Amino acid sequence: MSSTVERIENARLIRESAAFVVSADRLRKVRAARYQIPGFDQGDWRAFADLGWFGLRLPESRGGTGFGATELCALAEQLGSGLVSGPVLSAIATAPLAPDEWVDRVVGGEAVVIPAWQEERGIFGEPPRTHLCAGRLSGEKRYVPMAAGADAFLVTTRDGLAFVARDAPGLELSTDLLQDGSHFGTLRFVDAPAMAVPGDFGGVREEITLATAAYLLGTMRKAFALAADYLATREQFGRPIGSFQSLQHRMCDLHIQIELTRASVRRAAGVLDDDSTAEQRQLAVSRAKARASDAAMLVTRQAIQLHGAIGYTDEYDAGLYLRKALVLANVHGSAIQHRTRFARLSGLGATR
Amino acid sequence: MIMDRRQQAAGDAALSDAEFRSAVREWIAANYPLDVRNPPRRLRFADARPWYSKLAERGWLAPRWPLEQGGLGLSIVKQLILIEEQEAFGAARINDMGVVMIGPLLIRFGTDQQRARFLPSILSGDHRWCQGYSEPNAGSDLASLRTEAVRDGDDWVINGQKIWTTRGGDANWMFGLFRTSATPKKQDGISFILVPMGLPGVQVRPILDISGDDELCQVFFDDVRVPATNLVGEVDQGWAIANALLGLERVSLGLPKYSAYSLSRLAELMEVTGADQDPAIRDRYVQLRFDLDDHIALYQSFVDELKETGVIGPGASILKIHQTELYQRITEMMLAVAGEDAGRLMPMAEDAGLFPAGQFFVALPTTIYGGSSEVQRNIVATRVLGLPR
Numbered sequence: 259m260s261s262t263v264e265r266i267e268n269a270r271l272i273r274e275s276a277a278f279v280v281s282a283d284r285l286r287k288v289r290a291a292r293y294q295i296p297g298f299d300q301g302d303w304r305a306f307a308d309l310g311w312f313g314l315r316l317p318e319s320r321g322g323t324g325f326g327a328t329e330l331c332a333l334a335e336q337l338g339s340g341l342v343s344g345p346v347l348s349a350i351a352t353a354p355l356a357p358d359e360w361v362d363r364v365v366g367g368e369a370v371v372i373p374a375w376q377e378e379r380g381i382f383g384e385p386p387r388t389h390l391c392a393g394r395l396s397g398e399k400r401y402v403p404m405a406a407g408a409d410a411f412l413v414t415t416r417d418g419l420a421f422v423a424r425d426a427p428g429l430e431l432s433t434d435l436l437q438d439g440s441h442f443g444t445l446r447f448v449d450a451p452a453m454a455v456p457g458d459f460g461g462v463r464e465e466i467t468l469a470t471a472a473y474l475l476g477t478m479r480k481a482f483a484l485a486a487d488y489l490a491t492r493e494q495f496g497r498p499i500g501s502f503q504s505l506q507h508r509m510c511d512l513h514i515q516i517e518l519t520r521a522s523v524r525r526a527a528g529v530l531d532d533d534s535t536a537e538q539r540q541l542a543v544s545r546a547k548a549r550a551s552d553a554a555m556l557v558t559r560q561a562i563q564l565h566g567a568i569g570y571t572d573e574y575d576a577g578l579y580l581r582k583a584l585v586l587a588n589v590h591g592s593a594i595q596h597r598t599r600f601a602r603l604s605g606l607g608a609t610r
Numbered sequence: 611m612i613m614d615r616r617q618q619a620a621g622d623a624a625l626s627d628a629e630f631r632s633a634v635r636e637w638i639a640a641n642y643p644l645d646v647r648n649p650p651r652r653l654r655f656a657d658a659r660p661w662y663s664k665l666a667e668r669g670w671l672a673p674r675w676p677l678e679q680g681g682l683g684l685s686i687v688k689q690l691i692l693i694e695e696q697e698a699f700g701a702a703r704i705n706d707m708g709v710v711m712i713g714p715l716l717i718r719f720g721t722d723q724q725r726a727r728f729l730p731s732i733l734s735g736d737h738r739w740c741q742g743y744s745e746p747n748a749g750s751d752l753a754s755l756r757t758e759a760v761r762d763g764d765d766w767v768i769n770g771q772k773i774w775t776t777r778g779g780d781a782n783w784m785f786g787l788f789r790t791s792a793t794p795k796k797q798d799g800i801s802f803i804l805v806p807m808g809l810p811g812v813q814v815r816p817i818l819d820i821s822g823d824d825e826l827c828q829v830f831f832d833d834v835r836v837p838a839t840n841l842v843g844e845v846d847q848g849w850a851i852a853n854a855l856l857g858l859e860r861v862s863l864g865l866p867k868y869s870a871y872s873l874s875r876l877a878e879l880m881e882v883t884g885a886d887q888d889p890a891i892r893d894r895y896v897q898l899r900f901d902l903d904d905h906i907a908l909y910q911s912f913v914d915e916l917k918e919t920g921v922i923g924p925g926a927s928i929l930k931i932h933q934t935e936l937y938q939r940i941t942e943m944m945l946a947v948a949g950e951d952a953g954r955l956m957p958m959a960e961d962a963g964l965f966p967a968g969q970f971f972v973a974l975p976t977t978i979y980g981g982s983s984e985v986q987r988n989i990v991a992t993r994v995l996g997l998p999r
Binding site: 498500520524548594 | 893901928987995
């Protein structure tokens with residue numbers, strides 16, 4: 259395991275290597291892929307693979323870089339500031355669970371493997387009912403992000419993890435479009451041929467949740483920067499509107515929420531990278547995701563308000579950030595769901 | 611004596627921050643006078659003096675002063691560790707105006723004579739300092755202050771009034787800002803002058819505050835004559851001098867300890883009242899808990915940055931804003947959870963530490979003193995975020 263200092267240095271390098279995804283051209287790509295199926299650029303996916311992103315969580319012995327949650331979050335933050343779509347983070351976090359014969363293709367960007375683990379609204383409910391029996395998978399998975407772009411799914415079942423190819427007979431996929439231009443898939447399995455794979459999805463789920471918080475951090479920072487630029491240049495009453503105290507104070511409050519999110523995400527990444535218990539991880543991740551969800555909604559919504567009418571147009575980019583926040587704030591657990599989990603795990607209000 | 615100092619300085623400087631912290635913790639536990647642990651309000655100097663002297667003897671009263679001025683020359687991070695550990699133990703807050711404010715100011719801007727005269731008296735506790743900045747018509751707009759000092763021969767003659775002087779009645783010296791010129795730009799005509807509180811014409815009147823305490827004072831000056839040598843720096847240059855040292859205050863008012871203590875009281879209150887069985891109240895509590903935990907993480911990231919830069923910038927204002935406002939939100943929730951017991955003049959019967967109204971009133975002025983939340987937000991907006999003025 260790397261030391262904290264090494265991780266921070268790795269994170270810096272990843273930020274730099276990912277900087278190109280936030281280039282001016284990026285939002286044009288984001289707009290082009292909106293409301294399309296599969297909704298992300300296959301060329302991009304290869305480019306991400308060339309940067310080594312899909313091996314980020316794999317040990318070097320399996321062709322990866324052996325990086326941890328700190329590095330994953332650094333990447334997620336950059337992706338969030340560029341609104342990069344596609345199930346990149348899920349794919350990275352899931353790669354260590356892919357069967358050996360698929361790993362090379364995953365790392366090389368030739369195969370997209372997406373986890374499918376949710377069966378109902380809300381993520382802290384009942385264990386899965388989907389079952390795997392004699393190599394046959396039956397059940398239903400919902401809210402699978404960008405499912406139409408997958409080549410295979412890693413599916414949680416009451417009998418452990420299952421791996422199923424997208425084109426397996428007995429697998430039916432339907433999609434629902436989302437506000438940010440991406441989609442959820444619903445997967446119905448009727449005796450679909452699948453392979454049992456070892457491993458536990460619980461830790462990966464926490465990692466994806468935290469990476470989503472980090473993505474939201476990047477998204478809100480970018481929306482904030484857009485608003486700050488606008489306040490410095492837009493003039494009304496003969497002055498730049500950023501000189502008005504009510505707007506200055508609001509910007510200060512948004513800045514505080516962003517800095518709290520950054521500190522919270524960094525802390526949680528440290529907990530995941532340390533030798534922590536499952537409960538410590540869940541507590542830290544819930545804290546970070548609750549903060550990021552609330553702060554991202556606040557900041558991206560205020561970015562529209564601070565722009566006035568122009569912010570409400572589809573042509574202007576502020577709306578892209580709000581739509582992204584609206585979707586991601588509520589997947590992998592909303593703020594209120596995470597606070598409820600935290601209260602339960604920390605024994606608050608337990609019968610005495 | 612100076613040899614001992616040198617050894618103490620070398621020893622403390624050689625320790626890592628973590629080792630230093632545990633050494634401090636151990637030493638406080640072994641040396642703190644237990645009869646004044648966790649005092650409900652700030653102690654008068656006479657009651658705090660034994661602890662003040664202990665700290666001075668160990669070199670930890672003024673740890674960051676240079677060795678030749680009686681300090682240990684330690685880093686700002688080690689100074690923060692000393693503050694944090696004293697707070698964590700429940701040590702009384704000593705009158706630190708001398709060691710934190712005027713001492714460093716004289717070290718940086720004073721004359722050799724002033725340093726020789728004043729610094730040893732700060733360390734010995736013979737001089738107790740108060741700060742004379744605010745006036746009835748100069749609060750957030752401090753530069754509009756009007757208490758004037760007029761040169762007359764070898765003296766300054768002072769007339770006017772200061773207000774909100776913390777522990778003014780306990781101090782025998784004041785450092786203050788006084789109007790020495792009427793200039794078009796009001797910041798330009800202000801000088802920094804040291805005033806003995808015992809002089810004829812100085813009158814101190816305590817102000818009874820909303821919580822029933824009287825540590826704040828008004829100080830009146832009626833033809834008070836101060837020797838010209840009590841001027842610090844150049845005439846009319848006091849504003850820049852006073853502003854050079856505000857960083858540490860922002861960080862120390864951003865310490866998580868106040869909110870942490872009140873949140874632990876809120877949790878206890880929820881248990882005592884059974885409010886912890888209500889999911890809506892639990893959700894509000896966890897929001898506050900996340901605010902505290904994330905504040906601690908934010909505070910830590912500032913300290914980490916400080917280790918690299920050694921300078922406290924205007925960015926530290928967000929620590930003060932967030933901590934004080936969180937502290938208030940916690941105490942407001944205590945009032946809401948306590949129901950009828952919120953209105954009690956004395957602590958609740960169940961536990962002397964459960965005193966919702968008392969805690970509420972302690973939190974109430976924190977967003978006003980040390981630069982109000984509104985002024986801090988102005989600072990962040992213009993100096994951190996670069997918004998137009």
